[in-house]
Amino acid sequence: MTDQAEPQEKSSGxxxxxxxxxxxxxxxxxIRQLAEKAGVSNPYLSQIERGLRRPSADVxxxxxxxxxxxAEVLYVQAGILEERPESPVRDALIADTAITERQKQALLEIYESFRRENETALKEINHD
Incomplete structure (x- = not known):
């Protein structure tokens, strides 16, 4: 992975x-361990932490x-994604270290689909 990123204004990062x-x-x-695990250079990660560089979505x-x-948590922090309405279930899933990112994503997708389905059903009941 390359360390390509745009320089950024300090306040935004x-x-x-x-x-x-x-x-x-x-x-x-x-910082060295994280850089190694993330596949980026130590100086590059240091610049990200100090707000001097804006990492790509991949990084x-x-x-x-x-x-x-x-990854959604960092995307929201970076302004790539909008923060979704608060949900204790969603927050618990994201914070759970016992499951993988892929498992979290699958559970979040199922959870969100149930929420949308129930909202639609509730709207239909209220309009009848």
Whole structure:
């Protein structure tokens, strides 16, 4: 994987970088270990954490996987995705470290489809 990214203004990347750094520290992983697991260089990851570089969606996905986070969490932090309405079930699934990213995604898709189905059914009942 290449370390291609656009330079960015410090203010727009600080939040994302700080979030990644906080998650790395909470996971008790050194910056060098995370860089290795994510397949990026140590200096590049350091620049991301300091808000000096804006990583691509692919790099964010690799960082998320290395930190055992949902890529969606980092995409929201980076402004790539809009944050969905709060849901304790969704939050619990995303935070669960006992399941893989693929399993989380599958469960979230099923959960969201049930929610949409129930919302539609409720609207139909209320309109009758």
């Amino acid at each position: 600080e939040g994302l970088g700080e979030f990644i750094r906080a998650q790395r520290i909470a996971a008790e992983v050194s 964010l996905g690799q960082i998320a996987k290395a930190l055992r986070l949902s």
